[in-house]
Amino acid sequence: MHGYDKHAYEPFAVTVDLAVFTLRAGQLHILLVERGQDPYAGRWALPGGFLAPDESAESAARRELAEETGLSDVAGLHLEQLRTYSEPDRDPRMRVVSVAFAALVPNAPQAQGGGDAARAAWLPYEPGARGAYGPLAFDHDVILADAHERIGGKLEYTCLATAFCPPEFTLGELRQVYEVVWGTELDPANFRRKVLATPGFVEQIPGASRLTGGRGKPAALYRAGGATSLLPPLLKPAPDATEGTR
Amino acid sequence: MHGYDKHAYEPFAVTVDLAVFTLRAGQLHILLVERGQDPYAGRWALPGGFLAPDESAESAARRELAEETGLSDVAGLHLEQLRTYSEPDRDPRMRVVSVAFAALVPNAPQAQGGGDAARAAWLPYEPGARGAYGPLAFDHDVILADAHERIGGKLEYTCLATAFCPPEFTLGELRQVYEVVWGTELDPANFRRKVLATPGFVEQIPGASRLTGGRGKPAALYRAGGATSLLPPLLKPAPDATEGTR
């Protein structure tokens, strides 16, 4: 870090972009806003905004998260810096450097068309194939794909999955988090043992139980434990080579 | 992303900071520059600099890497975005948002006091205890610790370790990378099997061999293979609980 003349270089705008995931009806959803103005008017985009003069990217991201989701208690939600996107031409109007975040929300409430965004909605996310939202504005398709990959990877070796669950949940619901994010199926029996064998992953709520959508035996309820790392990791099963490329 | 008035917000300076590691004499070293001016005059700092108007953070980082190390071929070196540091008070003079990178260099040549940096040097890095360089300028101690943690973690599940090695290396040298970065010892026999069992991690150079510091049997030479991910991972041994806190 050498010269420090404040005017020697063109100023940059610094923004945050958020990839906010939730689980709804057994499917992974992503929070998107519809752009009201050019460029990319009418296209869907990740929610985000400028850094205020006195806040860090983390603060700005959490503020935007509260505004866009309409959630009152945003303090406990998982919010994680992904990486920074700084290609010179990523915004056609000016130099915008964007710090991207990934966030996880449990029971998604109604999306807020909050503030100045034209419209906000939770849309189902399918990796690879674009879902109901066509190509996103700017480089947000790349950011979204990176965010999904990061979340999927972190499930393997952290206790992050509970961030998708409400305060009280069953082991079947927790398992569904893995299955939906990874797009695979897991053996319920082995999953159960693995989770319970990890100290601090979940704590059983004594006596409580809940019926799971009518059918089946009532399941015991658990809440998230204090642990953050998951050792040994819970590995995503290798894609079966016999399936070929369908 | 809402209003776009170029002058509605205070402009930010955007810089890159580099944590460049190398192995020297069986010890992990970090490239530092000595600051010539206030603030933090006389203190060591990570090399870095401003983004030019037409380059991305990745381009700027690679440019700085070439300038500071004096290496001619910087294209093949491992350079990886770490995260972005944006606390409002991290630079006392103005708002500076810094995109941090971690880089790995094999056989470190002489450090360049290149350009405007007062002095540049490779200094031994010891996690935890500050080494020969006292507290770094700005928040660079935090960045450096984050970078070391990231590198150590990536060794577990990627083939990154070869980035520390010259084009031709022995398995003992590769093993030393892990031992030095992790601060542990590994079983040479099991390490050998693990590496050779991973397709594309290393390729043997037929017929070649090299004496290893005089003593011992000459070792076969290998070069880096094409693989990047290491499955199953090569786990860092858990710290032995019998050792206590010395």
Next chain:
DNA sequence: CCAAAAGTGTTCCTCGTACACCCATGT
């Protein structure tokens, strides 16, 4: 009675760990 999901038990097999042992070289 049947389907579906929770929860328990058991077997098989892979892989990591630890350690013994031989090989080739310098002092």
Next chain:
DNA sequence: ACATGGGTGTACGAGGAACACTTTTGG
């Protein structure tokens, strides 16, 4: 001769994968 590091072999044990089986609910 001996120390040192490369390289091979092997036995033990933890842990994951697969699957059978029981339990409890709704239809």
